[in-house]
Amino acid sequence: MAQEIEIEYKNLLTKDEFERVLYSLPFPNDAQTQTNHYFETADFTLKKNGCALRIREKNNTFTLTLKEPNDTGLLETHDTLTIQEANQWINEDYIAKKYTSMxxxxxxxxxxxxxxxxxxxxxxxxxxxxxxxxVLDYSTYGDTSDYELELEAASEELGIKMMQDTLDKFNIKRRHTPNKIQRFFSSKLNNDSNYSVE
Known part of the structure; x- marks a missing residue:
């Protein structure tokens, strides 16, 4: 099955902090653009199950991903979509895909x-x-934009240590950082500050 465990740590940044990290480390000059398309039920059943469902559009490829809670990090289940299938999903004409649908x-x-x-x-x-x-991210959604540092690691221990070391190195405050889907829904609905996964 197309699944993986994701162990990541996040910290929101100011524009100044973002630029300090960007220009101090050998990040690529050009950013890659990706768009997350988010899905939910009217009564937020996915959220109630601690889950999130998105299509990520990147380099003209489309990946449907279901994120679920796991003992370590998040369990991600993926299916590849054609552009036609992705457009059908976005137009709420849903096509069952092998792994995520199961x-x-x-x-x-x-x-x-x-x-x-x-x-x-x-x-x-x-x-x-x-x-x-x-990972350095600059995200826009509706009238909102934000800057974020993400760190993906092979283990929780390494991830926690490296995130703290990076924040210390660049004199960045640790900030409570909701996942992108939480920030998206909070911005869109103005009343949902507890959306728990990305």
């Missing part, structure tokens, strides 16, 4: 109950750095 069915979530809520676009730069992947 996981949704196991949670009692019917494709026909899904709704498309909108998108968040990120300009992303990635750097392999001291055994972890450092």
């Amino acid at each position: 996981q949704l069915e196991n949670k009692g979530i019917n494709l026909d109950d899904l709704k498309y809520f909108g998108s968040l676009t990120t300009k992303r730069r990635e750097l392999n750095y001291q055994g972890v992947l450092l």
Whole structure:
């Protein structure tokens, strides 16, 4: 099955902090653009199950991903979509896909109950750095934009240590950082500050 465990740490940045990290480390000059298209049910069944469902559009490829809670990090289940399938999903004409549909069915979530809520676009730069992947994101959604440092690691211990070391090195305060989907829904609905996964 197309699944992986994601162990990542996040910290929101000011524009100044973002630029300090960007220009101090050998990040690529050009950012990669990706757009997340988010789906939910009208009564937020995915959220109630601690899950999130998105299509990520990147380099003219489309990946449908269901994120679920896991003992370590998040369990991600993926299916590849054609551009036609992605457009059908965005237009709420849902096509069952092998892996994600099985996981949704196991949670009692019917494709026909899904709704498309909108998108968040990120300009992303990635750097392999001291055994972890450092990611700088500038995201826009609706009238909102933000800057974020992400760190992906092979273990929780390494991730926690490297995130703290990076924040210390650049004199950045540790900030409570909701996931992108939480920030997206908080901005869109103005009343949902507890959306728990990205």
